[in-house]
Amino acid sequence: MWFVGTVLSGAYSGVHWTDDGVYMKKAEGSTAFCIEHGVNLNGGSVFTPSELTIKEKDRLSLIAYYGYQLAPNAVNYGITQNIIWEEMGDKLLTTNLPNYATRKSEILAKVAKHNAKPSFHDQTVELNVGDTLTLTDTANVLSNYGQLISNSANLKLEKNGNSLKLTATKESKEKGEVRYGIAAGEHVGQSFVYYKAGEQKVATFKLANAGEMLLNIRVNLNGDVKIKKVDEDTGKPVPNTKMKVEYDGQTKEITTDEHGYATISDLKAGTKVIITEVTASNGYVNKGERKEIIVEPNKTIEVIFDNKAQQGILQLKKTGQKATSVKTENTSYGVKHDIQFDYQPLANVVFDIQTVEDIKVGDHIHAKKGETVATVKTDESGELMEMPRLYLGKYEAIEKETPAGFIPTREPIPFEFTYEGQEVELVSQSVEVTNDFQQLKINVYKNEERISEWQDNQPIIETIPGEGQIFGLFTNQEFKLSQKNTVPKDALLEFGTIQEGSLFFPEMQLPEGHYYVKELAASDSHQIDEIHYEFEFAASNHEPEVVIDIYGNEDAQEGNKEPAPILNKLHFNDFAIKKINEKAELVEKQGYEFEWDSNGKGAVFTLETADGEVIQTVTVVEDSIAEFKQIPVGIFYLKEKKPSSTDYILSSEKYQIVSTLEGIEAFDEQGKLIGTTIEGESTKDEDFDKTEVKEPEETEPLILFEVKNHLIKGTAELTKTDVSTGEPLPNTGIRIMDASEKIVVEGQTDEKGIFRFEKLPAGKYYFQEFSAPAGYELDETLMPFEISKEGEVVKCQMTNKKILNKKEVLPQTGEKNSALLWVGILMVSVATGVGYYVKKKKK
Structure with missing residues (x-):
């Protein structure tokens, strides 16, 4: 428009x-x-x-x-x-x-x-069920509030102009509010502006609120019920009685207060209420009474219930432990005997019965807290004699006297008589109390030797807490438990492992008598202790346990000496090796013969751990023996560090030495047994060059095996050639002489002009020609060479010149090369008898 x-x-x-x-x-x-x-x-x-x-x-x-x-x-x-x-x-x-x-x-x-409120805005209106209240707005704005927003009290509402009629009904709620608004909800919300570049802004509008008015409502619901609990005889209030109230399909439980009252409020008028007793107060019998009432508007109805006192009796049975039987089981350390203790009736135990609280019936106190109401004793069946009846309440039985050898029950034994039924006049409490027999707490203290370091081929030994040893507990007499059950002498009762220097056997019950502790297993490095460490157990008091400490010295166990733990000593072995050197004997012109009879004095051996730590360094003495003493249990490695002299090859063999509690075993690098001191064992490899281990004389060391050193040997090779042509010269007589010019061997060069000889011990030698090949001059010049390394091949070269005729030597007249020929002859002459040699190590 x-x-x-x-x-x-x-x-x-x-x-x-x-x-x-x-x-x-x-x-x-x-x-x-x-x-x-x-x-x-x-x-x-x-x-x-x-x-x-x-x-x-x-x-x-x-x-x-x-x-x-x-x-x-x-x-x-x-x-x-x-x-x-x-x-x-x-x-x-x-x-x-x-x-x-x-x-x-x-x-x-x-x-x-818009923001004007009715005159009764934000007021609180209180109504009884059935009441009607009309409110008139003197501000004359209520007519603007045409939107009902909430009626949480569920009132009946009638709004006419500036008046509002409120009616509370049975369906109304106790609390709530009535809210009216001016605007409908569709007009309430967020206002927005819409914008576009170059265009004017437009807006949509929503009210920030509906323009609300508020009435706070409280409805007084109809009627209360008050229950009163009284003593039937005295009429005094009885507190702490639990009552059950049923109405409108609901069930509630309430408890009477110190005045004997329990109240349930705000019940609707006309409601039928059923009241029954659930649990009577301590000291009373519930008669099972049931009452019904109808709730009246704005009234409190009182309902009275009464009770009779209830009593109880204590049924206590006393038992004590006695050794009656034994169980056995097979273990790795023999048959283990487990002595069984059973509870049997115990007579002559005296109890005081004391109250833990004031014992009251209603407000009447029958006994004050802490009062002794009875002193009773057990009979042969372990039950209380002449136990009186007691009123309901909390009590405790205190053990005063206990037979010798049994542990008293030190804590009071609580019991309580409480309600146990709607029609029970006498309730009971059954209590079973046990007395344990004394227990043994056996502690074994153990040390062991340990090598802290090695000095001058000797172990430095220190004492440390034991670890891992096994000890057993044994009987030192026969125990007859019953006609059918007997524990024999030397019966194993328990065993355990030493940890951090001690073994605490599990606490156990044993009959009085004699026992001992002994070591069952030690470590692989220590000697086992065969001593019996004896003790006696006597139940002489009422303490829960008897502590017995086992030390290595008996005086300490009796308290007369500073205690010293049982000591495990390290096990040591001794062994020796024999050092044999190879010896070379010269057989002139035939070479050397080799024997094993040379003294090995001066050779040095080390005994090492797997980590390479040297624990002993031993030098071979005059009789070719190297002794190793105080060798602990373990695996070690024997190595030669220096031969007797530089003429011998250093042995590269690493021998494994296994030291055990039984003795010593020696193995080569292939794992073959080459020597042992253990009785009944022998080397398995019959081809291995070994020394039989014999029992030594009293002053002789035990020879475990022999270690041999070979001489350093090499090969000499001479090549004989023509000085002019370089052609090989076979059938040349060649000898090798030692440093003193003794002939070692003689022979001839082969078709290649080579003379070769092996197995020459280390030293200085000479080649010498003793027979020239046909047509050649003999050259007896000594050519020196030396063998210094194992497996070395020394190569030398010598030349010979031919024997020349005069015709071959003189030049012809007019021959152009005559001068050159004379020069050549001169050079050959100079070279005659000159040789050289080359050394080359065989790979």
């Missing part, structure tokens, strides 16, 4: 313009209003919505609500839009909108009254 108006703009410094029409805007389906008068609006999409936050928001929302939203039409839209522009600063000079000024006044008047 077109409406024309002239506007004086507040935003553009008093500019006048005429609107040729007011157009209704829509944003996301909701009616929107222009809030930027004078800015173009072309419409379309891509408008960005955001929360409207301008200060005029709440007032503009109210103008939109009263001006348009309650009666949405084109005229009201135009009127509302112009009011909004004027609120934003414009002034409408002329308009053809019908009744604009009147409508504007009406709308703004409603806006002004």
Whole structure:
């Protein structure tokens, strides 16, 4: 619809313009209003919505609500839009909108009254069930509140103009509120502004609140029930009685207070209530009485119940432990005997019966807290004699006297007589009390030797707490437990392992008598202790346990000497090896013969751990013996570090020496046994060159095996060639002489001109020609060489010159090369008898 108006703009410094029409805007389906008068609006999409936050928001929302939203039409839209522009600063000079000024006044008047509350707003109204209350609004605004928002007290409501009638019914709730609002919920919410670059802003309006009024409601529900519990004989109140109340399908349990009362409140008038006793107070019998009442409005009905006192009796049985049987089981250390103790009736145990609290029936005290109400004794069956009846309450039985050898029950034995049935006049408590026989706590203290280091081939020994040894506990007499059960002497009772220097046997019960402890197993490095460490157990008091400490010295066990733990000594073995060197004997012209009879004095051996730690270094003495003493249990490795002299090859063999509690075993690098001191064992490899281990004389060391050193040997090779042509010269007689020029061997060169001889011991030698090949001059010059390394091949080379005829030597007249020939002859002469040699180590 077109409406024309002239506007004086507040935003553009008093500019006048005429609107040729007011157009209704829509944003996301909701009616929107222009809030930027004078800015173009072309419409379309891509408008960005955001929360409207301008200060005029709440007032503009109210103008939109009263001006348009309650009666949405084109005229009201135009009127509302112009009011909004004027609120934003414009002034409408002329308009053809019908009744604009009147409508504007009406709308703004409603806006002004929107937050006005009824005169009884936020008051608290209290009603009884069935009551009706009419409230009149003296502010005359209640008629504006046409929307019921909540009625949480569930009242009956009647609203007429500026009056409100409230009625409480049976269905009403005890507490709640009544809320009315001016606007419907659809008009309450968030206002948004829509913006697009180059376009004017438009807004959709929602009220910040509905314009609410509040009444706080409290409804007084009908009736209370008060239950009173009294003593039937004295009429005095009985507290702590649990009562059951049933009504309207509900069940509740309540307890009487110190005045004997228990109350249930706010029951609806006309409700049927059934009351029964659930649990009587301590000291009373429940008669099972049941009563019914009807709740009356605004009244408290008192219901009285009475009780009789209840009593109880204690049934106590006393038993004590006695050794009666034995169980056996096979273990790795023999048959283990487990002596069994059973509980048997125990007579002549005396008890005081004392109260733990004041024993009362109602408010009458029968016995004060801590008072002894009876002293009783057990008979042959272990039961109390002449036990009196007691009133309900908490008590304790205190053991005063106990037969010798049994451990008294030191803690009081609590018992309590409580309600046990609706019609039971005498209740009972059954208590079984046991007395344990004394226990043994046997502690064994153990040390062991350990090597801390090695000095000068000797172990430095220190004492440390034992670890891992096994000890057993044995009987030292026969024990007859019954006609069918006997524990023999030397019977194993228990065994355990030493940890951190001690063994604490599990606490055990044993008959009085004689026992001993002995070691069953030690470590692989220590000697086992065969001593019996004896002790006696006598039950002479009532203490829970008897502690017996076992040490290595008996005086300490009797308290006469500083205790010294049982000591495990290390086991040591001794052994010796024999050092044999190879000897070379010269057989002239035939070479050397080798024998094993040379003294090995001076050779050095080490005994090492697997980690390479040297524990002993031993030098072979005059008789070729190297002795190793005080060798602990373990695996070690024997190595030669230096031969007897530089003429011998250092042995690279590493021998494994296994030292055990039984003796010594020696193995070669292939794991073959080569020597042993253990009786009944022998080496298995018959091909191994070994020494039989014989029992030594008293002063002789035990020879475990022999270690041999070979001489360093090498090969000498001589090549004989023609000095001129370099051709090999076979059938040349060659000898090798030692440093003293004794002939070692003689022979001839082969077809390649080579003479070779092996197994020459280390030393200095000479090659010498003793027979020249046919047509060659004999050269007896000594050519020296030396063998210094094992497996070395020393190569030498010698030349011979031919025997020349005079015809071959003199030059012919006129021969052009005569001068050259004489030079050659001179060079051959110089070279005659000259040789050289090359040494080369055989790979």
